[in-house]
Amino acid sequence: MNETLQILLLSDGKPGHENQSRGLAEALGRLTKTEVTILPVKKRHLLASLFSSGELHDEIPRPELIIGAGHAVHGRMLAIARRNDIPSVVLMKPTLPSNLFDLCLIPRHDLKGRKPRVNMIATRGALNRVPSPDERPRNGGLILVGGPSGSYGWDSRAISTAIRIIVKACGERPWRVTNSRRTPEGELESLAKNCPALITHPHASTGRDWLPERLAEAAEVWVTEDSVSMIYEALSSGARVGLLPVPRLKPDGRVARGIDELIADRYLTPFDHWEPSNPLPEPPEVLRESERCAVEVLKRFFPSLLPNP
Template sequence: MNDSLDIWQLADGKPGHENQSLGLIEAIGRRLAVTVHRIDLSGVKGPIARLKSAFRQTHGLGTPGLVVGAGHATHVAMIGLARRTGTPCVVLMKPSLPCGLFDLCLVPQHDLHGGIPGDNVVPTVGALNRVRHSEKPTRSGGLVLLGGPSSTHGWDSTVTLDAIGRITAANPGQSWALTDSRRTPEGVRDEIRARFPHIELFPHEETDRAWLPARLAGSAEVWVTEDSISMIYESLSSGARVGLLPVPRKKSGRVARGIDQLVEDGLATPFESWSRTGTLPPPARALREADRCAALILERWYPQAR
């Protein structure tokens, strides 16, 4: 390895997948210098076409130190580049192809219900993300993050907004901010403005991708609707106290398992528990999954750089 680690990041254009890859790459970059080449496969149809596109985009770049990607559309191209260059490849999330084709798979533990399929599979607490554990000596204020109906959860505005009302009323001297998401039903913002004039509302389309990490870093407590699995893990990664706002579950499955495990492990508190005690405890442990995985990768392939 030279003075910096050359990382090829395969991207399918989906913000959630990009968030995971960059979370890992940035965590590696906090340990040593990295050079990142982004290989854009968005809009390219079919695995063979994506493989050819990846080969064209990396022609003349030399040999990387690591190939990283997330999302089904990146898998064949990732394997092809790794085989061509003799470079380790790291896939995030459970791949649609056999795990044995990748050098390392970083898979959320709630997706491994049948057990860990091999030594190259590392369970993670949720998907990796770019949010860093905040070291701010003082944190203040509350943050509310709203999702919306999904394949796993429904939506009941009355129940969710009543919960928000009880939570904010219990902390009358605390400032509150709220943002929604693309899935939040139309009309919810108007209800929030009418019922909670003391809550500062930030529509999601008016925020950039730096807004949420910055808000999380300074918030003392964060309440997230249970359907918003990504925002739950981002909130936990920040080190804030995290509560779960009630939304109806449609079915049990991997998302429900993941949420139940967080509660069992003392990382997040359901609204029902808070309503009985009035207490939102801090997480039982710090969640620094991107940093943990970055350290594991360097120990495995570049121990001299740790």
């Protein structure tokens, strides 16, 4: 094969899905020389995608590895992998039978306690683009605000009160706050009004690299419990991580079970378990799931590209 690993990343246009695929591709790029091509995939009937020719435009380099996340990319991924005789790596539990893919990276709460098959890797949460922490000084504070979902409700007053207490107790560091697409309208402005020390960054005005860069600076991160992807990003950054209170609509659901597991393993500290006079506790380890999975991809499919120990 070439010295440069040609990766084809299929994107359904959903930022959360593409973030996972980019996280794996970028982790591979930190291990070996890569070239990543992103191919948008239009939503179409799954069987039509599965039985398509798998041909690619001439301007797309011949791929040696194909990765993707999201239901819409599954059929197209398998067609391209079959056409080019290359490994397929799917992120998240696939809609199609998992044995059709060469490797499935599945959050372990989605496996519901079942032992992963030989072509599966159970991950702690979804992969992300946050690299392992470096040696730069960390003094910042970051607050990540989500919004109501199928698993969580919303309590603006409880969140605002908690944030005021946090900023007052840890006022020696600068505190930034950003929201998400699910955040109720006006929430960020209300937080800024009630806590003027906050530096607000509306998500619509932040670029793709803003969050990884801010996480690299932060010593402490507080995340609303509904924002599962941001929780795992914070845990991948090396920061101490706390949970802001939001009401659970499904206390026995898989999302809540995953959060409770992280709390029990001391990765997360709920706000009502935290003493304002003490810093958040350090997690037992930094999550490096993107790096771990990238090593496994090379080990399984491209062992000659593994870096020397």
